[in-house]
Amino acid sequence: MQLLKASLLVGMIAFSGSSYALGALSRACFISELADRNLASPALLLFRYLGMPIEYYEVRNKSRRDQEQYAIFESITTDYGAVRYYLFAASRVYKTFKHPTYGTTEIRLHREYKSPWAAQTLDPEIFKDSRLSMFKFNRKVSSSVRAGNPDFVEQVGYRWDEERRMIVTGAHSYYDPATKATGALPDTSASDCNLSEWGLEDR
Amino acid sequence: MKQRAAFFSLALLIACGNANAVQAAGYVDQYNKNYISGWACDRHDSDYQVAVHIWRDDGQFLTGTAASSPRESAVAAACGSMHSNHGFAVNYAVPANLLDNKWHKVQIWIIPRIGDPQQITNSPVDIYFDSGLPPNPTDPYANAPAPRPMKSIYLGPTPVVPNVYWPRCDDYMCY
Numbered sequence: 374m375q376l377l378k379a380s381l382l383v384g385m386i387a388f389s390g391s392s393y394a395l396g397a398l399s400r401a402c403f404i405s406e407l408a409d410r411n412l413a414s415p416a417l418l419l420f421r422y423l424g425m426p427i428e429y430y431e432v433r434n435k436s437r438r439d440q441e442q443y444a445i446f447e448s449i450t451t452d453y454g455a456v457r458y459y460l461f462a463a464s465r466v467y468k469t470f471k472h473p474t475y476g477t478t479e480i481r482l483h484r485e486y487k488s489p490w491a492a493q494t495l496d497p498e499i500f501k502d503s504r505l506s507m508f509k510f511n512r513k514v515s516s517s518v519r520a521g522n523p524d525f526v527e528q529v530g531y532r533w534d535e536e537r538r539m540i541v542t543g544a545h546s547y548y549d550p551a552t553k554a555t556g557a558l559p560d561t562s563a564s565d566c567n568l569s570e571w572g573l574e575d576r
Numbered sequence: 577m578k579q580r581a582a583f584f585s586l587a588l589l590i591a592c593g594n595a596n597a598v599q600a601a602g603y604v605d606q607y608n609k610n611y612i613s614g615w616a617c618d619r620h621d622s623d624y625q626v627a628v629h630i631w632r633d634d635g636q637f638l639t640g641t642a643a644s645s646p647r648e649s650a651v652a653a654a655c656g657s658m659h660s661n662h663g664f665a666v667n668y669a670v671p672a673n674l675l676d677n678k679w680h681k682v683q684i685w686i687i688p689r690i691g692d693p694q695q696i697t698n699s700p701v702d703i704y705f706d707s708g709l710p711p712n713p714t715d716p717y718a719n720a721p722a723p724r725p726m727k728s729i730y731l732g733p734t735p736v737v738p739n740v741y742w743p744r745c746d747d748y749m750c751y
Contacts (some may be wrong), residue, residue: 430720499724553735
């Protein structure tokens with residue numbers, strides 16, 4: 374459970390060590406899935422710190438049925454250790470639906486997000502809030518960028534043929550201002566909160 | 577002659593309308609998250625033993641039963657019925673995901689033979705759906721903080737935002 378809690382916001386927060394590393398992950402995370410693991414409140418608290426509108430903070434008190442309509446779709450690129458690179462992330466959110474004739478599961482583009490080239494850091498004041506203590510790790514993310522809804526949480530509506538399952542794919546790159554070289558990280562994909570996968574790759 | 581035909585047509589329409597009218601009567605006597613009892617009937621179809629459906633205010637169907645158990649004679653009088661078999665009592669189990677430690681308005685509807693369902697006299701009733709755990713007296717997350725947005729670090733000029741070539745189709749319909 375602690376591992377699940379700790380892994381929730383990996384990519385945005387922490388991890389240890391002195392070795393340099395870049396990381397990438399995607400998530401298609403319904404608030405109901407977070408609530409099932411008692412993670413909805415701390416996760417929404419962190420998103421509130423990062424700029425989520427206050428009305429979405431109250432989603433934690435909604436019924437599970439309502440929480441199934443709210444989700445976080447994002448792809449994140451992270452850097453650990455020293456801040457060396459500009460990072461980039463792009464994200465595509467797909468809905469799944471049954472093909473009316475063949476009965477196969479198909480995908481339909483729902484949203485597309487793109488970050489700027491940036492190296493962004495969390496305000497350290499955030500972690501003075503003891504309610505976020507579960508997100509403190511032993512290695513610190515130096516910077517990250519995120520491709521996702523600027524409000525973090527969004528409400529999802531469905532057409533008649535669409536399933537309650539979403540897929541997020543992410544593309545991730547980094548740019549070294551010293552060498553002016555650009556590199557790509559492997560694409561990421563997720564259809565859940567990605568709580569069990571750390572989504573990190575050492576380079 | 578035409579006037580008489582119109583009069584009878586109108587009378588027939590009114591009669592049909594009244595036949596479809598529902599007059600829900602009933603009362604919830606005892607209730608909690610696992611049990612509910614009372615009596616219910618349709619005064620317009622007074623001998624018919626109606627079905628009773630129990631719904632929560634968030635659209636969750638809790639249970640259903642027939643109002644056909646014997647009750648005191650006052651129930652027959654209240655229903656205008658020839659008999660007093662309009663009682664109901666039902667034990668029901670609530671799925672764990674509905675036990676949210678909150679009060680809910682629970683509605684008791686009668687399902688008449690003809691016409692639309694109606695709620696009985698003292699419906700809805702307030703029921704607390706506790707999870708068995710003591711409710712947290714104070715919500716530690718009640719106070720929402722002011723945002724503290726992420727800060728950008730300047731490392732030099734940035735390149736042009738890249739075009740991304742996606743491996744999956746990007747059409748609206750991806751057959």
